[in-house]
Amino acid sequence: MLCFAPPPPAMRQAMKAAGLRWLGAAAAALMLLTLAALLPLAQRAHAGEPVFSAVQSRPLPAREQPWPHNSFIVLSYHDVDDRQADQRFLAVTTHKLVAELAWLRENGYQAVSVQQILDAHEGKTPLPPKAILLTFDDGYRSFYTRVFPLLKSYQWPAVLAPVGHWVGAPASQPEIDFGGLNVPRKHFSNWEEIREVHASGLVEIAAHTQNLHFGHIANPQGNTQPAAATLRYDPARQRYETPAEFEQRLEADIRAISHNIEAATGQAPRAWVWPYGAMNGKAWALAKAQGYRLSFSLDEGLAHASQLDNIPRFLMGEDQSLEQFAASIVNIQQRSAQRITHVDLDYIYDPDPIQQEKNLGQLVQRIHDLRITTVYLQAFADPEGDGLVRSVYFPNRVLPMRADLFNRVAWQLRSRAGVKVFAWMPVLSFNLDSSYPRIARAEPPLPDQLQGKTLPPHDGGQDYQRLSLFDARVRQAIQTLYADLAWHANFAGIVFHDDALLREDEDVSAPALAAYRAAGFEGPFPKTDASQPEQQRWMRFKTKALTDFTLELLQTVRAIRGADVQSARNLYVNTLLQPESERWFAQNYQQALSAYDWVAPMVMPLMEQVPEAQILPWLDRVVASAARIPGALDKTIFEIQSVDWRKSDAERAIAPERLAQWLRRLSMQGAQHLGYYPDDFIGEHPPQGMLRRHFSLYWFPAP
Numbered sequence: 001m002l003c004f005a006p007p008p009p010a011m012r013q014a015m016k017a018a019g020l021r022w023l024g025a026a027a028a029a030l031m032l033l034t035l036a037a038l039l040p041l042a043q044r045a046h047a048g049e050p051v052f053s054a055v056q057s058r059p060l061p062a063r064e065q066p067w068p069h070n071s072f073i074v075l076s077y078h079d080v081d082d083r084q085a086d087q088r089f090l091a092v093t094t095h096k097l098v099a100e101l102a103w104l105r106e107n108g109y110q111a112v113s114v115q116q117i118l119d120a121h122e123g124k125t126p127l128p129p130k131a132i133l134l135t136f137d138d139g140y141r142s143f144y145t146r147v148f149p150l151l152k153s154y155q156w157p158a159v160l161a162p163v164g165h166w167v168g169a170p171a172s173q174p175e176i177d178f179g180g181l182n183v184p185r186k187h188f189s190n191w192e193e194i195r196e197v198h199a200s201g202l203v204e205i206a207a208h209t210q211n212l213h214f215g216h217i218a219n220p221q222g223n224t225q226p227a228a229a230t231l232r233y234d235p236a237r238q239r240y241e242t243p244a245e246f247e248q249r250l251e252a253d254i255r256a257i258s259h260n261i262e263a264a265t266g267q268a269p270r271a272w273v274w275p276y277g278a279m280n281g282k283a284w285a286l287a288k289a290q291g292y293r294l295s296f297s298l299d300e301g302l303a304h305a306s307q308l309d310n311i312p313r314f315l316m317g318e319d320q321s322l323e324q325f326a327a328s329i330v331n332i333q334q335r336s337a338q339r340i341t342h343v344d345l346d347y348i349y350d351p352d353p354i355q356q357e358k359n360l361g362q363l364v365q366r367i368h369d370l371r372i373t374t375v376y377l378q379a380f381a382d383p384e385g386d387g388l389v390r391s392v393y394f395p396n397r398v399l400p401m402r403a404d405l406f407n408r409v410a411w412q413l414r415s416r417a418g419v420k421v422f423a424w425m426p427v428l429s430f431n432l433d434s435s436y437p438r439i440a441r442a443e444p445p446l447p448d449q450l451q452g453k454t455l456p457p458h459d460g461g462q463d464y465q466r467l468s469l470f471d472a473r474v475r476q477a478i479q480t481l482y483a484d485l486a487w488h489a490n491f492a493g494i495v496f497h498d499d500a501l502l503r504e505d506e507d508v509s510a511p512a513l514a515a516y517r518a519a520g521f522e523g524p525f526p527k528t529d530a531s532q533p534e535q536q537r538w539m540r541f542k543t544k545a546l547t548d549f550t551l552e553l554l555q556t557v558r559a560i561r562g563a564d565v566q567s568a569r570n571l572y573v574n575t576l577l578q579p580e581s582e583r584w585f586a587q588n589y590q591q592a593l594s595a596y597d598w599v600a601p602m603v604m605p606l607m608e609q610v611p612e613a614q615i616l617p618w619l620d621r622v623v624a625s626a627a628r629i630p631g632a633l634d635k636t637i638f639e640i641q642s643v644d645w646r647k648s649d650a651e652r653a654i655a656p657e658r659l660a661q662w663l664r665r666l667s668m669q670g671a672q673h674l675g676y677y678p679d680d681f682i683g684e685h686p687p688q689g690m691l692r693r694h695f696s697l698y699w700f701p702a703p
Helices: 009-031 036-047 094-106 114-121 142-156 190-197 243-265 279-289 322-329 351-370 406-417 470-488 509-516 532-560 581-583 587-593 610-626 656-668 690-696
Strands: 070-076 131-138 158-162 175-180 181-184 202-204 215-217 225-226 272-274 294-296 337-342 374-378 420-425 493-496 566-572 598-604 637-641 673-677
Touching: 009 470, 036 673, 094 142, 094 322, 114 131, 114 175, 131 587, 142 158, 142 190, 158 190, 158 272, 190 202, 190 243, 243 279, 279 532, 322 610, 337 351, 337 637, 351 406, 351 690, 374 406, 406 420, 420 470, 470 532, 493 532, 493 598, 532 566, 532 581, 532 587, 566 581, 566 587, 581 587, 581 690, 610 656, 656 673, 656 690
Parallel strands: 070 131, 131 158, 158 202, 272 294, 337 374, 337 673, 374 420, 420 493, 493 566, 566 598, 598 637, 637 673
Antiparallel strands: 175 181, 215 225
């Protein structure tokens, strides 16, 4: 079980009492409503049923809002064929390309150039509304024969991103090795044609690597992953290449493609297009050092001229009708609804490699069938279930490695199940040696020292053992651990575990006391007996310290994996319902909304000991609390529990109909993004049928 224990009894009583007072006030207010027209609504609200909201009170969809200033859409095309769209080359037919360009022009979209984007980035000339950038990858000859005439007819600019090794092959070479497929040389363009299209002034030549558009072995299990973004694994020597070897390999490739483009066009390239959309932060730093300014991935969403380190692109394919294409363009500003689940690697791991692969296959098949969007995948080991991390599932310099498993599972989920994978990592609960200071908790005062005051919550046995983030050696060790994770796996994001908290009587370790005094605080500590303003200031200092540390860890990961790595953080649900509970957790919901891409409050009524009759109104309150903050619903993932940890293992699974009721209720109240924990892929809980109807976006339309 990887779940934070319930808060201590004293705190629990205070929170429950506050909730009862709130409900009592709400009920009293409803009783004052005397207008007959409002009575049915009042009765439904008191019963905890969803209340209708007028259309004008609902938030305006992103697609109906004004075009964001200096924003642009990037379309990623590849090959173009008159007759058959060969999906080995991600081709579209000429007819489809012509229809899409015509639709864009007729609907007011304006093609822009790389130079216009750079001018907007530098504050010179803003981009026009509904700006669009056309990109064509790989260097197929169809760009010269089919696309280039269209661009000249429209007088629209575009970007061509060739792979140097392919377009530079001699004409006498009969075939080109295209990722293991032998393709006729004539299928690709050449430097002479590239020189001509660039000379027109319409086409920017970007780099798509010299010869790194392929996959190489990236883990002991033999998965092939993008060579430009991943450490190479050598099965013969049973080791990964070092970061220094990786950087040397990438630097040589960047230098080669840059030289070839400049030799052909007379202009040094400014745009870098990642093969397979797989970014790498270290490689991008090397490219920037050689003059590159724009980095193109295959992330979803609208691009902005202020952010050129990760420019998202919409991958074009033959499987979309014109109507679907139009809908995708119109809705590109709308953030896709998320459906996530936490997965424990502890239940995949097995000392027997054959059984471990069977477990993995079962998980991948289930996640594929559920058609969810994202898996929060445990990167640490906790077989004891006490929350203290003694080993991890990736090579590193800090803790023992239980198995080199995270890389393999993350890639299988991404490539086979089609989901994004976030690495789920603790922030402080690592079992380093005793020289690293732990969080210290103030001793409770003696009875004769209370003098009528309330005893602060003190139950150290219920909390994770955590390291003190105020110690420099602790911070460095944890940053090293996160860096090693980033080097040894491909993943889309980091989700910070719920161990990132400080109680109101924490931290009083020596490094923490030094940090407080350096920030201008005077003892005694903790500040439970200080004035309200001083307590508030101390609480905010601790909250910010935790948030800042997670952001440092995020930047450590992004510097290695790339700017496209997203962030999420689990919070306790009372940070929404009772913002004053920040003093008990050092967690602040509004601050988290500003800091992370996603915030995932643990909406777990049984863990919070909500009475059965109050669960549905309680769920309503959770969503309503988020909805009061503009934009919060767009970034909040409401994560329910699928088991009741208060019960024995055999009785823990929560009835599917109960889970379905909770999910429906959250959706009806306006929750856009939903999740659950844990997923028992072996016991098939929650059942697939229930999740298809009430959770999966594929089987059930978004609310």
